[in-house]
Amino acid sequence: MAIRLTEFFGHAVADPRGVSFARERRCPFVNSDCIKPEHGSCSVEALRNSAPVICCANRLYDGNFQILKQVADKAFDADHRIISPTEARTLRRQGGLLGNEVVAFGRYFGQELPLPKAGGAAGAYYMDWVLVKTGPDGRASELTALEIQTIDTTGNYGEQSALAFDGEEFTDTQGRTPGYSESGFNWENVNKRILPQVIYKGHALRRERLCKRGFFFACPKQVLDRIMGRLGGVSGLHEYPLQPGTVTFLAYDLGLPNAVDGTRPLRLPTSFTTTIDQVALAFTAPRNLPEAGVYELAANLALGG
Numbered sequence: 617m618a619i620r621l622t623e624f625f626g627h628a629v630a631d632p633r634g635v636s637f638a639r640e641r642r643c644p645f646v647n648s649d650c651i652k653p654e655h656g657s658c659s660v661e662a663l664r665n666s667a668p669v670i671c672c673a674n675r676l677y678d679g680n681f682q683i684l685k686q687v688a689d690k691a692f693d694a695d696h697r698i699i700s701p702t703e704a705r706t707l708r709r710q711g712g713l714l715g716n717e718v719v720a721f722g723r724y725f726g727q728e729l730p731l732p733k734a735g736g737a738a739g740a741y742y743m744d745w746v747l748v749k750t751g752p753d754g755r756a757s758e759l760t761a762l763e764i765q766t767i768d769t770t771g772n773y774g775e776q777s778a779l780a781f782d783g784e785e786f787t788d789t790q791g792r793t794p795g796y797s798e799s800g801f802n803w804e805n806v807n808k809r810i811l812p813q814v815i816y817k818g819h820a821l822r823r824e825r826l827c828k829r830g831f832f833f834a835c836p837k838q839v840l841d842r843i844m845g846r847l848g849g850v851s852g853l854h855e856y857p858l859q860p861g862t863v864t865f866l867a868y869d870l871g872l873p874n875a876v877d878g879t880r881p882l883r884l885p886t887s888f889t890t891t892i893d894q895v896a897l898a899f900t901a902p903r904n905l906p907e908a909g910v911y912e913l914a915a916n917l918a919l920g921g
Contacts, residue, residue, distance in 0.1 A: 618662065618663040618788075618796035618797060618798055618799070618800070619660045619661060619662050619663070619769065619773060619796060619797060619799050619800060619801070620660065620661060620663075620773070620776060620786070620794050620795060620796045620797065621657050621660055621773065621776050621777070621780060621786075621794070622658075622659040622660055622661045622668035622870075623657065623658035623659045623668065623675070623870075623880065624638065624656050624657060624658070624777070624780045625637035625638045625641075625642070625643070625644065625650065625656045625658070626643070626644035626645060626658055626879050627644075627878050627879060628873060628878060629776075629780045629785055629786075629794060630780070630783050630784060630785055631878050632783075633877055633878045634878070635783065637650075638656060638780070638781055641653040641656070643674050644879070645658075645674050645675060645677050645678045646674050646677050646681075646724055648724065650674075651672065651673075651674060652672060654774070654777065655773065655774060655776075655777035656777060656780065656781075657671055657672065657773075657777065658670065658671070658672050658674075658675045659671055659672075659675060659870060659880075660769065660773070662800070662801070663796050667838070667869065668869075668870050668880070669767055669801065669836050669838045669839075670766050670767070670836040670868065670869075670870065671766050671767050671768075671769060672766060673744075673764045673765075673766050675766070675882070676764055676766070676834055676868060676882065677724070678879075678881075678882040679882060681698070681720075681724070682882075683762070683834060683866075684698050684718075684720050684722075684745065684747065684762070685698055686866070686884065687745075687747060687760065687762050687832050687834075687866075688718045688747055688749075690829070690832070690858065690864065690887075691747065691749075691758070691760040691829045691832070691858070692718060692747075692749045692758055692760075692829075695716060696716050696717065696718045696749065697716055697717050697718065698718050698720050698747075699717050699718070699719055699720070700719070700720065700725040700726050700727070701719055701720075701721060701725065701726060701727040702726050702727070703719075704717060704719045704750065704754065707754075708754035713750060713751075713752050713753075713754050714752065715750070715751050715752040717749075717750050718747050718748065718749050718750075719747070719748045719750060720745060720746075720747055721745065721746040721747075721748065722744060722745040722746070723744075728742050729742070729743070729746045730742060731743070731820075743761040743762070743763060743817065743831075744761075744762060744763050744764045745761060745762040745763075745764070746759060746760075746761050746762075747759065747760050747761070747762065756826055757826070758826050758827075758828055758829075759824065759826045759827055760821075760827055760829060760830070760831055760832060761817070761821055761827070761831040761832070762831070762832045762833075762834060763813070763814070763817060763831070763832070763833050763834070764834050764835075765810055765813075765833065765834070765835045765839065766835065766836055766839070767801050767802065767803075767805075767836060767838070767839055768801075768802040768805055769799050769800065769801060769802060770799055770800050770801070770802050771797065771798055771799025771800060772797065772799055773797035773799045775797065776794075776795075776797055803842050806839065806842045806843055806846055807846060810835075810839070810843065811843065811846065811847075811895070811899050812899075814833055814863055814892075814895060815892060815895055815896045815899065817831065818830070818831060818861070818862075818863050818892035818895070819892055822860055822861040822892060827860060828859070828860060829858035829859060829860070829862070830858055830859060830860060830861060830862030830863055830864060830889070830892075831862075831863060831864075832863070832864045832866060833863055833864070833865050833866065834865075834866040834867075834868065835865070835866070835867060835868070836867065836868055836869065837867040837868060837869040837885060837886060838869075839867075840865050840867035840886060840888075841867075843865070845904070846899070846902070846904075847895065847898035847899060847902070848898055848902055848903040848904045849904070852898055852903055852904075853888075853890045853894045853895070853898060854890060854891075854894055855888065855889060855890060856889055856890055856891055856894075857889065858889055861891050861892050861893070862889050862890065862891050862892070863889070863890065863891070863892055863895060864887060864888070864889040865886070865887070865888045865889075865890075866884060866886075866887055867884070867885065867886035867887070867888075868882055868883060868884055868885075869883050869885055870882060870883065871883055
């Protein structure tokens with residue numbers, strides 16, 4: 617596979633509107649330091665598929681963390697205000713809580729929420745976001761969690777980034793400009809890491825009495841397509857209303873660059889809710905297996921028979 621940069625520090629490569637972000641190694645979506653400062657890629661595209669694939673988690677925080685509001689609206693109904701843990705504590709001391717606040721525990725809101733490991737094991741694990749709906753007394757009345765997953769790449773496209781920092785396009789060995797590097801997407805992570813993570817964390821949250829509408833998993837649309845392919849397709853999973861023990865997949869893609877600042881709008885074309893049990897069953901008992909005997913046939917063909 618071959619891929620090339622689509623967005624570099626939030627803009628097309630060589631777009632002068634992105635120069636200051638690249639120079640300062642600053643992410644335009646979270647207004648903070650880029651978490652991948654050596655290559656600055658927000659999304660990349662493959663040679664045979666021009667649709668950009670989001671490859672940085674911070675890209676999903678476009679619109680002033682609009683994703684948190686989208687999750688809160690689904691989990692707790694609309695008209696809630698997203699605030700940080702520090703704001704929540706201040707409002708509680710001042711008696712200013714109205715009961716429509718959702719406290720976001722996560723990296724860019726000042727405090728993550730460490731969760732103890734089973735059996736008293738050392739250390740803790742984290743959800744990317746824990747959203748807590750509070751009552752007027754400042755205590756949690758409901759909660760949900762949001763896990764963010766984009767796509768890892770294999771190989772190296774450092775030559776593209778090095779030129780992009782100089783405001784130049786990359787030309788590959790076949791003379792294409794912008795060109796492609798011999799790197800690709802690590803789709804195997806869907807099987808090895810993403811689905812086991814969804815199942816484990818979904819079961820953990822199922823035991824929380826305040827988690828009344830399950831938890832949420834946000835990813836690029838192409839990643840969800842791979843997840844569904846591994847599970848046998850959407851038709852193999854029943855859709856459920858939000859309830860304890862469900863997982864809601866939020867699949868995002870990017871629109872065309874806008875004329876104002878050159879950035880691409882973040883879109884949510886797909887939202888699908890099913891149960892953790894459905895996901896676990898489909899993962900351990902897949903229906904999309906090859907025909908019986910394909911290994912025998914392949915072996916005999918390789919042996920010249």
